[in-house]
Amino acid sequence: MKVNKDGNGYTFAFSIILVIVVGVILSSLSIGLKPLKKANVEVKKKMSILSALGVESTRKDGSDKYEKYIKDSYVISHNGVLQENLPEEKQAFSLDVQKQFRDKTIKVEDRLYPIFEAEKDGTTLFVLPVVGKGLWGPIWGFVALADDYETIVGTSFDHKGETPGLGAEIAQSFFEDRYIDEKIAINGSFTPISVVQNGSGFEDQKVDGITGGTITSKGVEKMVNETMEVYYKYFSKNK
Amino acid sequence: MSTTEEKVKAPKEPLFSKKNKRLITDPLSDNNPITIQVLGICSALAITVQVEQAFWMSVSVIFVMVFGNLIVSLLRNLIPSRVRIIVQLVIVASLVIIVNECLQAFVPDVSEKLSVFVGLIITNCIIMGRFEAFAMSNKPFPSILDAVGNAIGYAWILVLVALIREVFGSGKIWGAAIFGNNLPGEESGLYALGYVNNNMMILPPMALIVVGVIIWIQRTRNKDLVEEH
Numbered sequence: 001m002k003v004n005k006d007g008n009g010y011t012f013a014f015s016i017i018l019v020i021v022v023g024v025i026l027s028s029l030s031i032g033l034k035p036l037k038k039a040n041v042e043v044k045k046k047m048s049i050l051s052a053l054g055v056e057s058t059r060k061d062g063s064d065k066y067e068k069y070i071k072d073s074y075v076i077s078h079n080g081v082l083q084e085n086l087p088e089e090k091q092a093f094s095l096d097v098q099k100q101f102r103d104k105t106i107k108v109e110d111r112l113y114p115i116f117e118a119e120k121d122g123t124t125l126f127v128l129p130v131v132g133k134g135l136w137g138p139i140w141g142f143v144a145l146a147d148d149y150e151t152i153v154g155t156s157f158d159h160k161g162e163t164p165g166l167g168a169e170i171a172q173s174f175f176e177d178r179y180i181d182e183k184i185a186i187n188g189s190f191t192p193i194s195v196v197q198n199g200s201g202f203e204d205q206k207v208d209g210i211t212g213g214t215i216t217s218k219g220v221e222k223m224v225n226e227t228m229e230v231y232y233k234y235f236s237k238n239k
Numbered sequence: 240m241s242t243t244e245e246k247v248k249a250p251k252e253p254l255f256s257k258k259n260k261r262l263i264t265d266p267l268s269d270n271n272p273i274t275i276q277v278l279g280i281c282s283a284l285a286i287t288v289q290v291e292q293a294f295w296m297s298v299s300v301i302f303v304m305v306f307g308n309l310i311v312s313l314l315r316n317l318i319p320s321r322v323r324i325i326v327q328l329v330i331v332a333s334l335v336i337i338v339n340e341c342l343q344a345f346v347p348d349v350s351e352k353l354s355v356f357v358g359l360i361i362t363n364c365i366i367m368g369r370f371e372a373f374a375m376s377n378k379p380f381p382s383i384l385d386a387v388g389n390a391i392g393y394a395w396i397l398v399l400v401a402l403i404r405e406v407f408g409s410g411k412i413w414g415a416a417i418f419g420n421n422l423p424g425e426e427s428g429l430y431a432l433g434y435v436n437n438n439m440m441i442l443p444p445m446a447l448i449v450v451g452v453i454i455w456i457q458r459t460r461n462k463d464l465v466e467e468h
Contacts, residue, residue, distance in 0.1 A: 011319040018326060022333045029340055036344040044347070059348065161355065 045093075049127050051156035052142035053118055070127075072117040078109045080233030092116060098140055101131040113230055123147055128231050132223025135215040136161045139170065143179070143224060149235035150185040157220060167216030178207045184228040188236065192229075195221035254380070262384040266392035268461075273396045274454045275464060278364040283397055284446040286356050290413050293401035295349045297394030299342070299357060301387070303334045304366055308386035311374035318375070327370045328361070335360045365393055400449045408440030 003010055043059050046066040050057045057065045073092035075083045088094060092114035100111055116127040126145045133139065141157035155176045162168040169175055178201060182193045186205075193205050195217045201208030209217030272278045286292045310330050311318075318326050339357045342350035350357070360366070369389055374382040405411055410418040410429075419428015421436065439445055458464045 005317075005319055006321065011322055014317065014319050014326075015322060018329060022329060026333060026336055029337060033340050033344040037340075037347075040343065040347040 048156050048158060049116055049118075049142050052127050052144040052154045053120055053125060054144075054154045055120070069118045069120055070116050071119050071124075074115055074117075076113050076115060076231070076234045078111050078113070078230055080230060080235075080237060082234070082238075083112060086112075097129050097131050098138055102138070113227070113234075115231070115234075118144070125153060126231075126235075128227065130223045130227040132219050132226070134159050134162045134170075134219045135167050135213075136163070139216065139219055139223060141176075141220075141223075143228065145184070145231075145235075149232070149239060150183045152179050152182050152184065155179045155224075159216070162216050163213070165212075166210065167213035169210045169213060170216055170220055175210060179224070182207065185232055185236070190229050190232045190236075192225040193221070259381055259384050262381055263388035263391075266385075266388040267395070268392075268457070269464065271392045271396065271457075272365045272368075272389050273393055273450065274457055276365075276368075278368060279393055280447075280450070282356060282359065282363060283393075283400060283450060284443045285359075286353065287397060287401040287404055287446050287449075288408065288441055289352075289405050289411075290398060290401045291349070292352050293397045295342070295346070295353060296356060296360075297390075297397050299335075299338045299353075300360060300363065300366070300393060301390040302338055303331060303360055304369065304386040304390040305383055307331055307334055307366060308369055308374040308382040309379055311370045312377060312379045312382035315375050315377075323375065324367075324371070327367060331366055331370070332361050365389055396450070396453065399453070400446055403449050404440045404445060407437050408445075410434075410436050 040059075043062045047057050047059070047062045050062065050065055050069065053069060055065060055069060075086055075090065075092050075095065077083055083090075090112060093116075095112055095114050097112075097114065100106055114129055118125045118127055124147045126147075126149070128143050128145065129140070130143055131138065131140045137160035139157060139159040139162065141155060143152055144154040145151065146153045157170045157176055159168060159171060162170065179193070182205065183191065184193065185191055191205060193207060195209040196206050197209055197214065199208060200206055207221075209221075266272060269275065273280065273283055282296060286296050307327075307330055311327060314326075335358065338360070339350070342353070342357060369385060373385045377385070402412065405413075406417065410416060410421060416428075418434060419430050420426060421430040
């Protein structure tokens with residue numbers, strides 16, 4: 001039988017078969033590699049938590065070091081109340097704060113906030129995840145607080161697709177380190193930390209932004225302040 | 240009867256005939272996709288800051304190119320001509336997704352560094368160009384050779400540019416410091432003598448200039464490549 005290769009029937013049939021074949025190959029590959037990708041994402045999260053603590057780790061020793069430094073983890077509500085008996089997917093480590101932030105069906109008051117309690121050099125530190133919006137997409141990170149519940153001892157930020165060289169610089173240590181020794185509270189009440197453009201970052205409660213990355217820098221400011229306010233509600237009650 | 244006729248018609252070509260060898264060697268120099276055809280320039284500018292990135296980008300492009308050319312060549316008599324560009328796009332896109340998934344699963348650090356650029360392999364003009372210009376009208380084996388030649392022609396320029404930029408821009412090769420330590424306050428090696436990295440090398444315009452210099456050297460050596468105006 002001679003097939004007319006320029007006919008509509010042949011073109012449609014070819015396209016349909018091609019799409020089905022490609023679809024099956026790609027979806028089975030994606031499902032097959034899912035466990036590996038999930039493990040990579042988890043190690044990366046552990047590395048970010050450790051990085052906020054000022055602990056360097058690699059993909060190989062990330063999990064071991066996490067076990068070594070992180071002693072406890074729990075979850076609080078938006079009002080700063082400790083949550084108990086949460087299902088598995090809402091436990092501190094498995095809770096996806098980024099997804100929760102994106103999900104418009106979850107009200108702001110219903111969001112959950114994990115706390116990772118770490119022990120480093122004999123003192124207790126609290127690692128707190130933060131999520132926000134940059135210029136092009138989500139930004140996120142971790143902020144480590146000292147055991148006075150107000151002094152920042154380290155941060156680590158990351159982003160999905162900020163401009164390399166500009167907004168993407170928030171993930172560099174020179175920017176992250178500018179938050180060190182800033183305080184989220186003065187005299188027992190929450191005080192925001194502002195990201196400034198005029199180079200006055202050396203003053204208290206001020207951090208220098210990134211030139212050319214203003215919107216991303218402001219996104220970091222909003223993200224840190226909004227989230228720290230919630231955590232401080234919990235810490236001020238449980239000092 | 241018919242079998243003997245066919246034998247006479249098509250004397251078997253040796254696997255690596257002169258013509259086939261040229262398919263590999265031409266794109267390496269005299270018909271290089273980057274320096275002569277000036278295709279795939281975008282990625283040559285974007286990911287040549289470090290050798291490691293350029294290397295993995297090259298590996299990804301070689302994979303996509305070889306399998307893409309092979310698949311297109313095998314299907315060349317089946318692909319309906321009216322939708323051939325779309326079919327070629329589907330093939331490149333699928334191969335790129337496969338590469339991206341594998342990078343994410345097996346070399347996550349590299350995947351993070353290349354980020355969006357892996358996805359942009361789909362738009363690399365060299366690949367679509369070879370599918371349309373070569374694989375659609377040639378047998379599978381020459382198509383593979385053509386793909387290998389063009390992909391390596393792309394790869395070696397990419398790695399060379401990255402090498403120049405990493406050495407002079409960050410003083411490193413594959414992330415390892417070669418001129419000593421340049422941390423403020425604890426300089427050693429060349430940095431202790433006052434050497435400073437050329438930060439401009441890290442910026443995209445320098446990639447263009449480096450590629451330009453390579454083109455200049457290549458055309459000085461081979462006058463046939465200079466276009467007449």
